[in-house]
Amino acid sequence: MQQQRTRAASFLRVMSWIYLVLALGMIGLALYNLSRADVRLTFAGVTNAVFLIIGGALGFLAGIFGLVSKQLKRCRILGLVLLAIAAVPLAINLLAGLTFKSYWTNIALMILPFLYLIAALFKRSEKASVAAAPVASSSAPQPLATPEPKPAEPENKPEEQP
Numbered sequence: 440m441q442q443q444r445t446r447a448a449s450f451l452r453v454m455s456w457i458y459l460v461l462a463l464g465m466i467g468l469a470l471y472n473l474s475r476a477d478v479r480l481t482f483a484g485v486t487n488a489v490f491l492i493i494g495g496a497l498g499f500l501a502g503i504f505g506l507v508s509k510q511l512k513r514c515r516i517l518g519l520v521l522l523a524i525a526a527v528p529l530a531i532n533l534l535a536g537l538t539f540k541s542y543w544t545n546i547a548l549m550i551l552p553f554l555y556l557i558a559a560l561f562k563r564s565e566k567a568s569v570a571a572a573p574v575a576s577s578s579a580p581q582p583l584a585t586p587e588p589k590p591a592e593p594e595n596k597p598e599e600q601p
Contacts, residue, residue, distance in 0.1 A: 447565040451514070451558040455505030458555055462498035465491050487545075490528045494548070497521055501555060511563045518556030525549040 444452075469491035472484070501517040508514065529545035 445562075445565055447558070447561040451505050451555075451562045454551075454555045454558040455502045457502075458498045458505065458551060459502035461551060462495040462502060465495035465498065469495065486531050487528050490524055491548075494521060494524045494552075497524065498551070501552075505555070505559070511559055514559035515556065515563065518552055518559050521552035522549060522556060525552050 469488040473488050497517065498521060501514065501521060504513050504517060525545070525548045529542065529549070532542060532545060
């Protein structure tokens with residue numbers, strides 16, 4: 440019997456596979472750009488490559504966690520870290536006053552961690568709503584029960600002695 444997967448779980452699984460593949464590509468591209476013969480080692484170029492390698496390694500780890508981990512907290516934390524790592528080169532390029540080409544590539548690199556984080560949050564909210572469903576059904580109004588009468592006091596009370 441095959442277990443039915445929800446949309447949120449499928450979304451996280453797809454994003455994890457995409458992250459695994461693209462993380463390897465990011466690392467390979469960054470290493471290729473740093474090892475070319477005609478490379479210009481500018482501050483922005485080296486920063487982009489270093490953050491691409493770091494983001495790729497953590498992205499690979501995030502992809503694995505998204506596929507095998509039952510703890511969604513790890514996925515959410517990695518999603519936030521990857522989003523911050525992708526934002527650092529954008530901030531550096533903005534401060535350096537580079538061309539628009541640098542901006543859109545950095546913004547495009549922020550899309551994948553953002554989608555991964557959204558997938559982890561969707562799966563978390565789905566689990567929270569499933570866990571809250573049994574609680575809501577148990578709080579349904581119960582039929583009113585009539586109170587049980589108190590037992591009658593015995594009529595033969597022992598007399599008190601002085």
